[in-house]
Amino acid sequence: MHPNKLTFESENLQVDYISFKFQKLENSTQRKIADYLFKLGFNSYKESGKLTKPIKESILVSSKNKFEVCFVGDNPYWDGTLLHFSGLNASRFYFFSKEQIIDWTIFSSAVLSRFDLYFERNYKTADKISGREFLQNCQKNLKQTNKNSSLEKNRKGWILKIGNRKSNHYFRIYETKNSLRFEHEMKGKVLQQYHLLLVENRFEEFEQKLSYQFFISFGKFLSLQFSYLDWLVLKLRPIRKQTFLQSALNSDYIKSEILMTTRSFVMLLQFLTYAQHLDFEIESLGGVPYRQVTFKVRDFLEFQNPTIKSTNHYQLEKIKKFLQQLQTGVFLTSFDDTHFQSLVAIPQVKLEKSSKQKYWIARVWLIDELFYYNYPFYLPNIFQTKLTKDKLEVRFKFIQVFTSVNIEKVFFIQEFLSSYSSVISNQRKNNIKKYFIQLVQLFKEHDLIEDNYKIISNGHYYFTKEFNTHDISEGFVIYEKLSI
DNA sequence: TTGTGCGTGGACCAGGTTGT
DNA sequence: ACAACCTGGTCCACGCACAA
Known part of the structure; x- marks a missing residue:
């Protein structure tokens, strides 16, 4: 699976509500749908949309079925029908869709009309403020914008509601027993675009788009400095709009302690950036595609530091030592993220001096996936110059602190x-x-x-x-x- | 006079809100 | 749910001032 692909599973997003709308639903069709869903384990009920306290009537019910759906017809201002899957029923229905056992021809007259996702953030001991205080702070910030919100207490705890229930995007953040739940309700035109993706079983695209929408939406109005949003910051960094700098230094999260000299580590960062633009051949080692990049050692030296001569023997020697060290894997532990660690693992480095010419050539094997990785940070390359010890240490410290969560x-x-x-x-x-x-x-x-x-x-x-x-x-x- | 740079306003779009 | 309406933000054309 591609690392940049967002899926509900990889992003820990739960499906919490699905509904479909029918502009005109004949009784016979409704019966057909109820029959179909009954076989899949869903009991069918119906409600009137006119009543404020609707009465649930059974359509097709058996005690054997653990799930349920509800048809809501007889609406004010509109004579269509809605089919609602709530909570676990929705997540069950979505599960069936993904298993591709839903016969979409049964639902041919339906359009996706609502889709809810939520993310659950468990309380951590490091959280400095309570969930309630966090919600209050969020509301305070929202008041400064023109987004309407309300903070209420229900029997389970505090709940912050953001936006208009009727609008296409509606959000709720609420307390549960030991977590905060971030819920996003999607409706309307935006969602209808995704209808086709769902019924055509294009789930990768479907989940990618909805996950993206989920993160971006929350990111737009929440102040990210609160610890309760640590998960959101991590998700947003790689998908944010990054102004690509010329010769940007791409970096992942760096640990607060590294077990090597600053110069070597900086060289690694530079190398990862340098390798992006090299010509390559793909080769498979044990089923994993690798990129074999070939370059003149002196070219890398020049990239690293354009101010020194590319024939400087002392510097070339240092780079050769560095390249040989690469395959030992000592660098990996300096990165926080285990997935990224596995991507920068380098199985083989070969150094050879071309017989005719006088320069050294390096061949390095890098995991191909690394080159499609969305780095969380693209920073100005502040190392491409001759630096004194102090300057180097300061610059590295700066990058190190900056690439924290x-x-x-x-x-x-x-x-x-x-x-x-x-x-x-x-x-x-x-x-x-x-x-x-x-x-x-x-x-x-x-x-x-x-x-x-x-x-x-x-x-x-x-x-x-x-x-x-x-x-x-x-x-x-x-x-x-x-x-x- | 001509070219460049910057500031303003109107068109347009996306989005949210309101009434039925 | 839907259409009509409102709003805020972006983009671009236009025109003005200024320097060459």
């Missing part, structure tokens, strides 16, 4: 400075702080961060619109901008 990025400067084993002068400390600020400016120019920051003083965080070196002696905070 939370959209709030906290830089502890004091801690960073004290990690130096030797005593460092105040002037040097000052320069280090300057390097950090330069990077903040650079990221701001690339529109990768919001323009409000925080500075840390005596352990407290203060909002600010700008800062300079003496404001950040303890540290500072920036916020990643997720444009969707």
Whole structure:
């Protein structure tokens, strides 16, 4: 399965409601549908849409059947009929659809009219605020926009309703026993486009589109800094609109501790970016397609750092060592995501000197899937230049903190400075702080961060619109901008 | 005079809201 | 549910100011 494909299963989305509409449903057709669904385990009921408290009448019911559907006819302002599958009934019906045992000719006069999905976010001990406080905060933010919302308490707990029930997109976030449930209700024209995908069994596309819609919709009006939305941030990063920078450095989530030198790790990041644009041949090893890329070692050196001569023996030697290290897999553990780790596993590296020419040629096998991977981060390549030790460490630290899960990025400067084993002068400390600020400016120019920051003083965080070196002696905070 | 750059307003679209 | 209506946002043409 393609890693960039969103499926309900991979995204942990549950189907919670499905309904179909019939512009005109004859009794005979209704009977036929009821019979058909009865055989699949669904009891049929009917209701009148006119009554506020509808009475459920049986059409075809047996105690053997565990599921049910409801026909709603006799509507005000409209003389069609709706067929509702609620909760588990919907998820059962969708299961049958995916197993391709639904005979869609029975439903030929029906159009998909509503589809609900939900995501369940379990409470975690690290959550700083309660679910209720989170909902209150969400509502506070929503009030500043023109979206209408209401926060109510029902017998199960608090529930935040967003949008108009009648509108095409309606959202509810509510408490359950040990989770928050994020529910999205889709209706109308937007949904009707997907009707064909469903009845033609094009589930990959169907689920891809609806999952995408689900994440984007929630992302549009929720403030992502809350821990209850950690799952959403992870989903949105790879599918957001990324302004592609020239020679962007693509990166996945990097661990807060890496077990190698900064220079080697930076070289790996550069190599992953470099390899994207190389010519290749596909070869299969044990059923898995690999890309065999071939390149001159000196070309990679030039890509890595255009300011040094590509014939620099010392630098070439370092790259060769690095390439040989690649196949040992020591780099993998520096990435947080296990799936990504498996993608950057490199089975083989070959170095050879062409007999006629004088340059070294490298052949590297990379998993082909890696090249279709939607990286969560595309960053300016801030390493393509000769860097002093301090500059390099600062730049790497910056990338490392930036490629963390939370959209709030906290830089502890004091801690960073004290990690130096030797005593460092105040002037040097000052320069280090300057390097950090330069990077903040650079990221701001690339529109990768919001323009409000925080500075840390005596352990407290203060909002600010700008800062300079003496404001950040303890540290500072920036916020990643997720444009969707 | 001509070309460039920027700011304004109107057309258009998508989306949500309202009335039946 | 549907159509009519409203709204906010984007895009582009147009025109103005300014420099070459």
